[in-house]
Amino acid sequence: MKHALIIENIEKRFANHLALDDVSIQVPEASIYGLLGPNGAGKTTLIRIVNQITAPDRGKVYFNGEPISSKHISLIGYLPEERGLYKKMKVGEQALYLCQLKGLSRQDALKGLKKWFEKFEIQSWWDKKVEELSKGMAQKVQFIITVLHNPTLLIFDEPFSGFDPINANLLKQEILELKRNGATIIFSTHNMSSVEEICDYVALINRSRKVLEGEINEVRTNYTSNIYEIQFEGFVNIIETSLSHEYKILQVDKNLKDTIIKIELLNKNISSNDILKRFLEFGNISMFRRYLPKMEDVFIKVVGEANSLTE
Template identity: 55%
Template sequence: MEEFLRVEHVTKQFAGHKALDDVSLTIPRGSVYGLLGPNGAGKTTLIRIINRITAPDSGKVFIGGKELQPEDVGRIGYLPEERGLYKNMKVGEQAIYFARLKGLSRPEAIRRLKEWFVRFGIESWWNKKVEELSKGMAQKMQFIVTVLHEPELLIFDEPFSGFDPVNANLLKEEILKLRDKGSTVIFSTHNMASVEEICDDITLINASHNILSGSVDAIRRAHGNGQYLLSFRGDVEALSTALDEHCTILANEEGETDSLKLHIGEESSVREVIGIANELVEIRSFQEMIPSMNDIFIRAVAGKL
């Protein structure tokens, strides 16, 4: 896939600590790229460097193959995690103000805003003051302002925090739509469920270092460590005894259907285990237990990958 943004050996030092240490990553065009990491890992610093809010001590950022220039900021839409609005300004007027700062003319800004407001069903807010809006409402407005100038690169820092599931879903769909229209999206979050749902690729930053990069599917598969779940009807005791030589039984759950959590090591193959089980019990399902991004995140941060 075509490369859109490349971060090369970026290091940034603040008084006392290193926020980023030799971080490199490549973001493909037209993908949703997850930037993960625990609090204080350096995600926001990296985003600020990409936004040219702050400069790296060393290292470079390339956009579309060329080194990032001050004008390129116009190609980026950024929704920071900490975001605010002028409380006393009216919603419409304030949205126009932000849009004009992004380089849109007033009439163009109004035209696009009206379109978005209708799509989000919030036309009636236009003349309301911001202080009358709830937190979720204000965030909808901020989302619109971020994407209004149709930038090539969108950066969202924790976009779903403070949203109810209905609105979070609305937002998710809009983000995916924007990607399908050709925007590249960087998505910084702690919410691993949403990562699995919408991210194509991720980078995990921990303690200023890039510790894990790749596509979400590949990473999850690569970290599956030979665990399987076998559901069946039949004699648990007999099956357990028969399987004992071929694999390790990690857990045994009894219910309407019994299930066993197995670890199949080097000594046996999946086919062998299924063969034995098939002789003794009625198999309902057999599946590889792919770790969730959440597990991978926790293990990676704890240094246990």
């Protein structure tokens, strides 16, 4: 597999605080890579190192196989978490300026911007001052500025914050479109459901160290515990009394006819077939599956465990 970005043994220290401790990450080409972690874990520092805003104390960053340098700046698009625009400047003028800073010529920037403004149907904003725009509107403009110079690596830090669901969805489609066109995307967020929806790979950073990395479904499967979901017609109270020593019931949802039950196996020797056999007695089974944990569960589990260990 070809990697768009390889981060090797990065270490970064601020005065008396170690922000990144021996972090290595490999981002496969044309994928969406989720960078997760609690606040203050070191994600932003890592992103700033990739953007060459700060330099690491130790370690290397490779971009398309070459050690990263200033010539790569025009190939990277970065939408930081703390983002804004000059309030008093006009939208179009400002977008032109920022695109030119990325290395585009004025004509190319103008042509590209016209296209994007048409696509998002925001041509009328061109001569407005930024302070006249709402937060969501400004975010749209910022997104355009980030992607306009056709970067091969895009870094989005909390891209959906400040968007309503419709525009968030629009943005998601655009990000997926960028991936289809061959761009590699690093995606940093706290919003775990969006991670599940669009990420191919994830890495979890906690307390300056990488604690988890891999293909997203692999990660989720690895964290599967003995939890099953069963949907059937019948009554729950019988199960409760007869099986309480083998299973722990986590959750019960009742419809008119059906019951969906989530159970955790207490005895590791029991196989899934054993469970099925037992449940056949209680009623018609319409669904039986091993529960795949949400990224949120994984996140809470990994971070929570690590933090409880040290505290």
